[in-house]
């Protein structure tokens with residue numbers, strides 16, 4: 204087992220949901236990205252999701268698409284993101300989940316990737332375009348053999364059969380996608396979200412984290428009523444985009460993370 | 469096999485599958501069920517057949533290209549005239565099929581990607597016919613070079629959304645169509661335009677196009693006295709017109725088959741779309757197949773003078789056909805395709821689509837080595853009106869009518885991961 208389980212346990216003891224910020228690794232460049240991971244931890248992240256930039260991110264909205272493009276332009280690869288994790292995972296003491304598309308892993312070779320992920324201290328891997336059916340033969344066994352969690356997603360369209368398949372395959376936690384759509388901040392939470400998340404949560408033994416489109420402390424607080432973890436991504440990535448070249452970027456990000464994390468405390 | 473056993477579905481050998489975000493998994497399963505059910509129904513098949521006949525113009529002629537055959541001095545060349553279909557390319561076979569399916573599933577909206585614009589025009593046409601609303605995604609580079617088709621789609625009532633990302637071509641249009649689909653999947657059917665994407669698309673799109681080869685087979689029997697050609701040639705973008713031609717002949721070992729990819733302007737990654745030459749196994753747009761990519765698994769840019777072949781992945785069934793040695797895959801360069809375009813215009817009075825011109829180019833190379841007893845069947849997948857500006861621009865830039873550069877084979881890209 205990775206350290207993800209204990210994080211959710213600790214949060215449960217504290218009677219709160221875990222705060223899970225997302226950033227694209229290597230955005231705007233690898234060095235800055237490292238400092239931003241420190242800011243996430245300092246601001247109160249319980250778990251960090253770190254994105255592997257991909258040339259064709261079909262599940263992402265414009266903000267994360269541009270982040271991936273910046274990271275790739277700065278020379279970031281899957282390998283470089285793993286180096287980043289290796290440098291910061293233990294130093295920060297915050298578990299890290301890789302958020303990626305499958306092709307970079309396939310190009311590296313699934314076994315080779317799993318070896319490198321283990322050596323880097325990765326706690327969990329979430330592949331947005333790899334459902335459990337396609338992960339069953341290679342990726343899941345490769346990760347499991349190394350005590351790395353394989354995290355799968357559920358969505359509002361998931362029917363009972365799919366919930367079962369994900370419940371069987373997912374370890375660490377299950378990620379519920381709050382809406383049909385791509386990543387990106389929205390003004391309002393979808394109306395059926397709270398009810399739907401409750402329905403999913405009842406069927407799962409793992410903790411449930413909810414993400415996609417959550418950006419304000421109020422939204423974080425209301426999602427926390429039905430979830431064990433709350434993910435905020437694009438809202439933070441946007442700060443990186445808007446202030447990339449300013450000296451106070453890390454401080455600004457840390458303040459924003461603190462405000463969101465404090466909403467759960 | 470079923471999702472309940474966590475078993476993968478929709479494979480051709482080890483290629484294919486369903487590599488999509490969770491949001492699409494249940495809808496894709498529903499689509500597969502709806503397609504399997506509907507395609508077995510007589511009423512549906514009749515409706516599709518009558519639209520293909522009375523509306524789209526099937527069967528398309530099989531034409532003996534006598535002058536071209538004589539000039540090349542070898543085999544007898546027959547052209548399957550998909551260019552004569554309504555909207556000007558084979559794409560309408562699939563667009564009507566999928567639009568009927570969308571309608572029967574109760575979807576009120578269809579979306580499509582398009583490269584050359586032919587699939588977009590076909591989908592816009594089928595949507596108008598069946599009273600569905602229609603949005604087409606198209607890379608801005610393709611909108612520039614296939615301007616005529618952009619205007620046609622708009623006149624047919626479709627919304628055309630330009631995509632300004634990546635290489636601004638077909639790959640980027642598919643990205644954007646998938647994002648739309650993920651968002652609107654409850655009301656919207658995605659009419660994917662080739663044998664790409666997650667299951668059931670590769671087999672469904674193939675089934676809608678196999679009429680091409682089935683007809684050609686019967687026509688050959690009537691016109692040439694036998695059921696099969698010695699050589700069948702088609703261009704391969706995603707691979708729909710080629711699989712549509714090949715499927716009828718796959719179990720006849722006397723038939724050799726060649727799929728022709730875009731050789732583009734050079735051998736470097738980014739200068740062509742020859743997946744069988746420069747690709748390696750990857751996952752793109754929902755399917756596991758051969759993909760042009762760098763050693764880090766980032767998808768490569770591509771180039772072709774022909775927008776419909778300008779794409780970094782190929783339909784998964786083709787990869788198996790190549791591995792089995794059943795179909796040979798080659799490429800024609802931009803220059804060879806342009807030459808073939810002019811050649812067909814001059815000898816037969818036909819302006820082919822630049823995609824189809826790649827198949828003609830291959831026949832020009834092969835036919836002289838064959839005898840007059842042998843039959844070459846080429847799928848003329850579309851007409852060239854849309855390409856007139858591109859051809860004129862190419863000729864202006866090269867100062868002549870192109871010169872067929874040679875073809876070479878380079879080894880597949882190696883992999884590094886450190």
Ligand SMILES: Cc1ncc(COP(=O)(O)O)c(C=O)c1O
Pocket residue numbers: 557558559583584585586587661662663703704705706707708709710775776777821823824849850851
């Ligand atoms: C006339 C024509 N032929 C061929 C193609 C290539 O697609 P496919 O390989 O799916 O037939 C296109 C695609 O736009 C086309 O318009």
